[in-house]
Amino acid sequence: MRVxxxxxxxxxxxxxxxxxxxxxxxxFAIDSGAFVSFVGPSGSGxxxxxxxxxxLDRPTGGKLSVLGRDVAALxxxxxxxxxxxxxxxxxxxxxxxxxxxxYENVEYPLVMVQNxxxxxxxxxxxxxxxxxxxxxxxQKRPDQISGGQKQRVAVARALAPETxxxxxxxxxxxxxxxxxxxxxxxxxxxxxxxxxxFIFSTHDPKIMAAAEIIYHLEDGKVGEVEAVREAAHA
Amino acid sequence: MLNLLKIAIRNLIRxxxxxxxxxxxxxxxxxxxxxxxxxxxxxxxxxxxQFTDSITGHLEIHAKGYVASIDNLPLTLDMxxxxxxxxxxxxxxxxxxxxxxxxxxxAAMFSNFAETTGVRVNGIDPAREDATLPLLKTRIAAGxxxxxxxxxxxxxxxxxxNGMNVKLGxxxxxxxxxxxxxxxxxTFVVRGILSGLNGPGGRDSYIHIEDARHILxxxxxxxxxxxxxxxxxxxxxxxxxSLSATLAAxxxxxxxxxxxxxxxxxxxxxxxxxxxxxxxxxxxxxLVSIVLISVMNxxxxxVYERIREIGTxxxxxxxxxxxxxxxxxxxxxxxxxxxxxxxxxxxxxILALNLRTVSFAFGQQDHIVLAPTIGASDVVSACIxxxxxxxxxxLQPAWKAARMDPIAALRHV
Numbered sequence: 242m243r244v245x246x247x248x249x250x251x252x253x254x255x256x257x258x259x260x261x262x263x264x265x266x267x268x269f270a271i272d273s274g275a276f277v278s279f280v281g282p283s284g285s286g287x288x289x290x291x292x293x294x295x296x297l298d299r300p301t302g303g304k305l306s307v308l309g310r311d312v313a314a315l316x317x318x319x320x321x322x323x324x325x326x327x328x329x330x331x332x333x334x335x336x337x338x339x340x341x342x343x344y345e346n347v348e349y350p351l352v353m354v355q356n357x358x359x360x361x362x363x364x365x366x367x368x369x370x371x372x373x374x375x376x377x378x379x380q381k382r383p384d385q386i387s388g389g390q391k392q393r394v395a396v397a398r399a400l401a402p403e404t405x406x407x408x409x410x411x412x413x414x415x416x417x418x419x420x421x422x423x424x425x426x427x428x429x430x431x432x433x434x435x436x437x438x439f440i441f442s443t444h445d446p447k448i449m450a451a452a453e454i455i456y457h458l459e460d461g462k463v464g465e466v467e468a469v470r471e472a473a474h475a
Numbered sequence: 476m477l478n479l480l481k482i483a484i485r486n487l488i489r490x491x492x493x494x495x496x497x498x499x500x501x502x503x504x505x506x507x508x509x510x511x512x513x514x515x516x517x518x519x520x521x522x523x524x525q526f527t528d529s530i531t532g533h534l535e536i537h538a539k540g541y542v543a544s545i546d547n548l549p550l551t552l553d554m555x556x557x558x559x560x561x562x563x564x565x566x567x568x569x570x571x572x573x574x575x576x577x578x579x580x581x582a583a584m585f586s587n588f589a590e591t592t593g594v595r596v597n598g599i600d601p602a603r604e605d606a607t608l609p610l611l612k613t614r615i616a617a618g619x620x621x622x623x624x625x626x627x628x629x630x631x632x633x634x635x636x637n638g639m640n641v642k643l644g645x646x647x648x649x650x651x652x653x654x655x656x657x658x659x660x661x662t663f664v665v666r667g668i669l670s671g672l673n674g675p676g677g678r679d680s681y682i683h684i685e686d687a688r689h690i691l692x693x694x695x696x697x698x699x700x701x702x703x704x705x706x707x708x709x710x711x712x713x714x715x716x717s718l719s720a721t722l723a724a725x726x727x728x729x730x731x732x733x734x735x736x737x738x739x740x741x742x743x744x745x746x747x748x749x750x751x752x753x754x755x756x757x758x759x760x761x762l763v764s765i766v767l768i769s770v771m772n773x774x775x776x777x778v779y780e781r782i783r784e785i786g787t788x789x790x791x792x793x794x795x796x797x798x799x800x801x802x803x804x805x806x807x808x809x810x811x812x813x814x815x816x817x818x819x820x821x822x823x824x825i826l827a828l829n830l831r832t833v834s835f836a837f838g839q840q841d842h843i844v845l846a847p848t849i850g851a852s853d854v855v856s857a858c859i860x861x862x863x864x865x866x867x868x869x870l871q872p873a874w875k876a877a878r879m880d881p882i883a884a885l886r887h888v
Contacts, residue, residue: 297790297881318795325792332885336787340485352478354792398791 244406244438245271245294249303252289252461263289265461266303271440271454273405276432278452279442285458287442288410294440295328295408296320308405325354329399331409331428331441335391337383343370343394344379350402357402369397372434373427389420396427400437409441413448425451479797483804486777493773498813500769501861504762505817506824508857511758513825513847515751521843522744523708528610530679531738532575532702533711536562536718539734541699542741548582548595548699550654556696558732565721566703571710576603577698579687583651585631585680587639594635594680596649598687599623607704611681618643618667623681628666630681636668643668649682653691661690711737759860766810766864774806774872785876786884799877806869807862814861818854825849 252264264286271277279287292298293305296312297320305312308327315323324330337346347366351357357365370376373393378386386394392412399407409428413421425441425448432439443449455467487494527533541552554562559577566575579598584591601623605612612620616633624630629649631641641647643665650660663682688695705714715735722733739745778785785798825847834842 292882295790321789321792321794323792324790325794328792330787330790332787334783336783336885338482338784338788340482340489349788350791353482353788353797354794 242273243270243306244273244275244308245269245440246306247303248305250290250293250300250305251302252286252293252298253301263461264293264300267458267461267463268303269456269463269466271438273438274432274436275438275440276429276451276453277438277440278449278455279440279458280444280449280455281442281458282444286461287458289461290458291408291410291440291442294406295330296324325350325402327405329402329404329407329437331392331395331399331407331412333411333414335383335388335395335415337391337394337398339383342380342382343375343386346383346394347397347401350398355402365401365403366397369400370394372431373397387420388416389424392416392420392424393427396424396431400431400435404437406438406440409439411443412441413443413445418445418447421445421448422451479800479804480808483801483808486781486801486805487808490777490780493776494809494812497769497773498809498816501766501810501813501865502817502820504765505814505857505861506821508755508758508762509818509821509849509854510824510847512755512853512857513821513849514828514845515755516849516853517845517847519748519751521845523738523748525610525843526742526744527704527708527738529608529614530611531741532607533705533708533738534703534715534718535736535738535741536566536701536703536722537699537734537736539732542734542736548580550581550691550699553579553654553693553697553699554701554733556694559696559698559701562701562722562733565718566701568721569714569717571705571707571714573704573706574603574606575701575703576600576607577684578604578700578702579684579691579693579698580700581651581687581691583649583690585635585639586648586650587641587645588648590639592635592639594631594649595678596651596687597679597681598684599681600684601625604681604702607702614669615667616670618665620667624666624683626683626686627663628683629663630667630669631665632669632678632680634678635680636665641665649680649690651690653693655692657692659690659692661686759857762857763860763864766813766861767868770806770809770865770868771871773809774802774869777805778802778872778876781876782879782884782887785879786881786887789879789881790885795877798879799873802873802876803866803869806865806873810861810865814858817861818858821849821854 247267247269249266249268250264251266254261254263267290279290281287293300293312294307296307296315299313310323338349341349344366347369348362351362367376370379373396375390375393375397378390383391413424416424428439429451431437449455450469452469455469456463457465538552538554538558544552566572577600581596583594583596585594605623612623615630629647635641645665646662647665648660648662650658652658705711715737718735722735739748788798828847833845835845
C-alpha cells in the first residue's frame with residue numbers, strides 16, 4: 242500500500258515581496274511499512290517536506306497524497322482530524338507536555354484527540370511503555386527523566402492512537418550518539434513489530450545508515466535515492 | 476472534560492505564584508464588593524428605617540396638591556372628614572398595610588412667655604402614631620417616652636428647647652391661624668424633648684390631634700396627612716400603585732382628590748440612598764475591571780509562554796475547539812478559585828461584624844448598631860459577574876491559541 246505519493250511537489254514561502262522556494266518539484270513514493278530517511282544540509286527542504294507529509298502545511302504546487310488523501314484538499318479542521326487519526330509526530334526537542342506524567346503524555350492523544358475507553362487506553366499505553374522500556378517510569382514527569390527517555394516516551398506517544406505513519410524531524414539531534422542509535426533502533430523495531438511507516442529527517446550519517454531508503458535533498462530537490470537495505474515489511 | 480480540567484489545573488499550578496496573585500486580586504475584588512454591599516445595605520436600611528419609622532412612614536396620603544405646597548403647611552388643602560373616611564376605607568382593604576395614622580400639620584408661633592419663634596406642629600393620635608412610627612418614641616431624649624403624649628402636652632425638638640431654654644414640665648404657648656384667618660392659642664406642658672435628625676423633622680413639635688383640631692377649629696375626622704406603615708419596605712411600591720388607583724375613583728380622573736407618595740418622594744435622604752446604590756455599582760465596575768485585566772493578562776502570558784506546547788498539541792491533532800476549551804477552562808478555574816475564596820472570606824467578615832457589634836452615631840442618636848447582611852442574590856450575582864467576565868477575558872487569548880499555526884508555534888523559541 243502506498244502511504245505517501247508526491248508528484249512534482251513544490252513549496253514557496255512568501256515574506257512580503259520576497260519569495261523563497263523551499264521545494265522544487267519533488268517526486269517520490271513511500272510504501273507502507275517503510276523506514277525512510279530524508280537527509281540533507283540545513284535549508285535543503287527536509288522539514289518543509291515533513292510538514293507537508295504531516296498535513297501541517299499545504300504544497301504550493303504539484304500533488305501530494307498521504308494515506309490516499311490529497312493534502313491540499315484538507316482544511317484546517319480536517320487536517321487536524323486526519324493527523325490525529327493517522328499520523329504520529331516525534332520532535333527534535335521531544336515536546337512532551339511538562340505538566341503530564343509519562344503515562345499521561347502517552348495517554349494524551351487517546352483522550353484529547355481520540356476518545357478511547359479507559360480499559361483499552363490503559364492496555365495500549367502500558368503495552369507501548371513496555372515496548373519502549375519506560376513502563377517503570379510511567380508516573381514520572383518529563384523533567385524527571387533523561388533526554389533519551391523523553392524521546393522514547395515521544396515514540397510511544399506518536400504510536401499510541403494506532404497511527405499508520407510516524408514522522409520524526411531530526412529525532413536524534415539533541416541526543417548523544419549512543420542514545421541516538423538506541424532510539425533509532427527502537428523505532429526500527431517498532432516499525433517491524435507494528436507495521437508502521439517511519440519517515441525521519443537527519444543529517445547524521447550514522448543515523449541515516451539505519452534507514453532502508455534514503456532520499457537525499459539538496460536545494461529543495463530530491464537527488465540521489467539510496468536503498469540501504471531491503472525493506473522488512475511487517 | 477475531566478482530562479481538560481486536570482490539564483488546566485496542572486497548568487495553573489505550574490505557575491502557582493502567578494495563579495495565587497491573580498486569584499488573590501479577584502478575591503480582594505469580591506470581598507470589596509460583598510462587604511461594601513452588605514455594609515452599605517445595612518447602613519442604608521438603618522437610615523431608611525430611621526426616617527420611615529420615626530418621620531415619614533412608608534407612604535403618605537394627602538389631598539391633591541398638598542405636597543407641592545408642604546413648606547407652607549396649607550390648611551386649605553386638608554382632607555375633610557368624608558375624604559379621610561374614604562382614604563381609611565381604602566387603607567383597611569389593603570392587606571399589606573399594618574397601621575396608619577392621621578395627622579394635622581400646621582405652622583404655629585411657639586412662645587415660652589419670654590421669646591417667640593415659628594414652629595411646625597404635628598397633631599397626632601399617639602397610639603396610632605406609635606403603631607405606625609415605632610421609632611418616634613426612641614427619639615424622645617428627655618421625658619417619658621411611653622405613650623408619646625396626652626392632650627395638653629407637647630413634644631419639642633432639642634433645637635427649640637436649647638435655643639429658648641425650655642425644660643421638661645415648662646408651660647409654653649402655641650398660637651396658630653385657622654382656615655378662616657382667626658388666631659387661636661393654647662398652653663401646653665412640655666412632655667418630652669426630641670433628639671434631632673438630619674433632614675426634615677428637625678424642627679417638628681408634636682401635640683395631640685384633638686388639641687390641633689381645637690386650636691385650628693377643625694371638625695372631628697379632618698386631617699391633612701395620613702401616614703401609613705406597610706408590612707415590608709418592598710410592599711411600598713405596589714401598595715402606592717394600588718391606593719393611587721383605588722383613590723382615583725371613576726369620575727375623579729380629571730380632578731383626583733388624593734395623592735399618594737412613597738417615603739423616598741418625601742425625604743431628601745432618598746438621594747443619599749441612591750448615592751449609596753451608585754457607589755455599590757461603582758465598586759462592582761471596579762471588580763469587573765480587576766477581573767478583566769488580571770485574567771486577560773494571565774491568559775495572554777500563559778499562551779505566550781506555551782506557544783511550542785500549543786504547536787505540539789495542535790500538530791498531534793488536538794481539535795482547535797479543544798485548545799480553546801483548555802485555555803477557557805484555565806481562565807474560568809482561576810476566577811472560580813478567586814471567587815470562592817472571596818465569598819468565604821466575605822461571609823466570614825460579615826459574620827465577624829455581626830458578632831462584634833459595630834455601632835455609630837447618626838444625628839444625635841448614638842449606638843445605632845450596624846448589622847451587615849448579604850442576600851443570596853447579591854452573592855450569586857457577584858459570582859456570575861466574575862465568572863462571565865473571566866470567561867470573556869480568557870476568550871481572546873484562548874481564541875489566539877486555538878488559531879495558532881502549528882508550524883510557526885513549533886518553531887517559536
